[in-house]
Amino acid sequence: KAGVTQTPRYLIKTRGQQVTLSCSPISGHRSVSWYQQTPGQGLQFLFEYFSETQRNKGNFPGRFSGRQFSNSRSEMNVSTLELGDSALYLCASSLERGRDFYNEQFFGPGTRLTVL
Amino acid sequence: KNEVEQSPQNLTAQEGEFITINCSYSVGISALHWLQQHPGGGIVSLFMLSSGKKKHGRLIATINIQEKHSSLHITASHPRDSAVYICAVRLVEASGSRLTFGEGTQLTVNP
Numbered sequence A: 001k002a003g004v005t006q007t008p009r010y011l012i013k014t015r016g017q018q019v020t021l022s023c024s025p026i027s028g029h030r031s032v033s034w035y036q037q038t039p040g041q042g043l044q045f046l047f048e049y050f051s052e053t054q055r056n057k058g059n060f061p062g063r064f065s066g067r068q069f070s071n072s073r074s075e076m077n078v079s080t081l082e083l084g085d086s087a088l089y090l091c092a093s094s095l096e097r098g099r100d101f102y103n104e105q106f107f108g109p110g111t112r113l114t115v116l
Numbered sequence B: 001k002n003e004v005e006q007s008p009q010n011l012t013a014q015e016g017e018f019i020t021i022n023c024s025y026s027v028g029i030s031a032l033h034w035l036q037q038h039p040g041g042g043i044v045s046l047f048m049l050s051s052g053k054k055k056h057g058r059l060i061a062t063i064n065i066q067e068k069h070s071s072l073h074i075t076a077s078h079p080r081d082s083a084v085y086i087c088a089v090r091l092v093e094a095s096g097s098r099l100t101f102g103e104g105t106q107l108t109v110n111p
Helices: none
Strands: A005-007 A010-013 A019-024 A031-038 A042-050 A053-057 A064-068 A074-078 A087-094 A111-115 B004-007 B010-014 B019-025 B031-037 B043-049 B052-056 B059-064 B069-074 B083-093 B096-101 B105-110
Touching (some): A010 A019, A019 A087, A031 A074, A031 B096, A042 A074, A053 B096, B004 B083, B019 B031, B019 B083, B043 B052, B043 B059, B043 B069, B069 B083
Parallel strands (some): A010 A111
Antiparallel strands (some): A031 A042, A031 A087, A064 A074, A087 A111, B019 B069, B031 B043, B031 B083, B052 B059, B083 B105
């Protein structure tokens, strides 16, 4: 079974631009979560999607948004990029059967975003 | 104070040594995860625990819900175990659930 894939793997943007990152979960997984990892703040939760619905959102500004499609693939978008948005963005999928049943998360390789 | 505290932050060991990494949390959780991250960023989930103890090969994870504490043990450590080990807890809130992460423990195992 193929693992979680993320595209692109590396991205360089300039301040003020916007970016869209993509995540394809493991086949059959309906839950996708997104995380930001920076040297200063470590790993932080961005969003969690289940069956096309955002279940929870972390403490990030409205410039960060996401969505999930009917095939469980997910995208996240960051508008008006700032230097501080430079980070490794990770997505993870899991086979969750409902709100109160949680499974192991399988992480993708991440997208490394550099904002100049 | 962080909701998840790991110790030590850095750990250097000789090949073959027994290693323990600790994780303490301050909130009620539904599960605790131990993750491994190698240079380059890839994260692998090692364990997900809600009670007791789990073992996989040379790795053992334990959790004490009453004391809000978990440990990750590596027996007969090997240089390939060198990585960052991250403890994460799943919090269930009114708005949904989320993982909250510790700062990680950088483990270096020397041959």
